[in-house]
Amino acid sequence: MTNRHKLNYLASFLLFASLGFSRQVLAHGANIVYQQTPAIEVKATYDDGKPMSNAQVVIYAPDNPAIPWLKGKTNEEGKFSFIPQSNISGNWDIKIRQSGHGDIISIPWQTENVASTVESRDNMPNSSNWLASANNNYNPIQKVVMAATGVWGFIGTALFFSRQKSS
Amino acid sequence: MHIPDGFVPPSICIAGYAITGGVTWYSLQQIKKDSNPQKKIPRASLFTAAFFVASLIHIPLPPASIHLVLNGMMGAILGYYSFLAILIGLFFQTVMFQHGGLSTLGINAVIMGIPALFAYHIFHFNNRSNxxxxxxxxxxxFCAGAGSLILSATLFTVIIITNITSELDAQTEINAIYLSLISYVIQAIIEGAFTVMLISFLEQVKPEILRQ
Structure with missing residues (x-):
């Protein structure tokens, strides 16, 4: 076998080898892409402010409120994040529950507003600004005033029924 | 111990309202037997205020915190007025602070009101003489205060466990409920001690309140 034949064999071998293992070689590479997409983050706490950590989360999509769309658990801070399906507009119901306690929140979601949501989020002063609460999130002063008015109503009732009847 | 809206099926909510309606009617019938039914209304109103506010006051009990229910104490002192007082207190807690729910008002009244009547009968056992x-x-x-809370916690636990929906991990939920029972036992002891203190005070200053 001449040197020319040897070179032809070698060239043929390298050609077939490169074709045969080309996919495997390419698979060693990695390609990472990203897109910015709006997500919903919920935070669950007890009345005293303690986070509901490891509570069960059940999410219902607007198009099928009977069957859960996603299930999960809150983290140690009582938070849970998910990305709603972009083509489903309506109210996403989120149930968070632990040992018989919890609540359900309904979050309105419009697909055409996704872009504006991203923009408005950029303008938010910090990420701890929560948009809504399942139960009206009164501050302590408001709660004290509300409790005081309720108590005053009961005291008024007591005073009314304990009044001295005029003869 | 307040069951919120959407956590039990409609059949339980309707049954809760039906039982509450029946017990309310029975309580009113018993109240009508008093020579002066209006006499105890001021007292009942003040205890309703205490019940209403108690749910807002959190007592730290590591690792969690508790709030007093006071249904045993109300039952011991108010008798049949206690069920009505608890029903009204629960309504205001629901509409003002979202503790519980309007659809579950009936079942919550059953959970907290019926043990109050149990406390009334426990406390007034052999109490016809001085x-x-x-x-x-x-x-x-103590038995009235602590036993009433234990009974409420038992009712709450049974209702919740028997109505865990299929989308939840039942075992995780049951484990969490059993864990919370520990705090209910501690709370029962606190409520029992609180009831003893109040009853002892009333024995000294106004013993006629404690007689039937």
Whole structure:
């Protein structure tokens, strides 16, 4: 076998080898892409402010409120994040529950507003600004005033029924 | 211990309202037997205020915190007025602070109101005469306060466990509920002690309140 034949064999071998293992070689590479997409983050706490950590989360999509769309658990801070399906507009119901306690929140979601949501989020002063609460999130002063008015109503009732009847 | 809206099926909510309606009617019938039914309304109103506010006051009990229910104490002092007082208190807690829910108002009244009537009968056991010993009164006051809360916690647990929906991990939920029972036992002891203190005070200053 001449040197020319040897070179032809070698060239043929390298050609077939490169074709045969080309996919495997390419698979060693990695390609990472990203897109910015709006997500919903919920935070669950007890009345005293303690986070509901490891509570069960059940999410219902607007198009099928009977069957859960996603299930999960809150983290140690009582938070849970998910990305709603972009083509489903309506109210996403989120149930968070632990040992018989919890609540359900309904979050309105419009697909055409996704872009504006991203923009408005950029303008938010910090990420701890929560948009809504399942139960009206009164501050302590408001709660004290509300409790005081309720108590005053009961005291008024007591005073009314304990009044001295005029003869 | 307040069941919120959407956590039990509609059949339980309707049954809760039906039982509450029946017990309310029965309580009113018993109240009508008093010579002056309006006499105890001021007292009932003040205890309703205490019940209403108690749910907002959190007592730290590591690792969690508790709030007093006071249904045993109300039952011991108010008798059949206690169920009505608890029903009204629960309504205001629901509409003002979202503790519980309007659809579950009936079942919540059952959970907290019926044990109050149980406490009433426990405390007034053998109380027709004034010869009952002081220590016996205190023991029954503790049983009324603590036993009422234990009964409420049991009712709550049974209702919740038997109505865990299929989308939840039942075992995780049951484990969490059993864990919370520990705090209910501690809370029962606190409520029992609180009831003993109040009853002892009333024995000193106004004993006629504690007689039937």
């Amino acid at each position: 010869t009952r010993k002081k220590i016996w009164t205190q023991v029954l006051a």
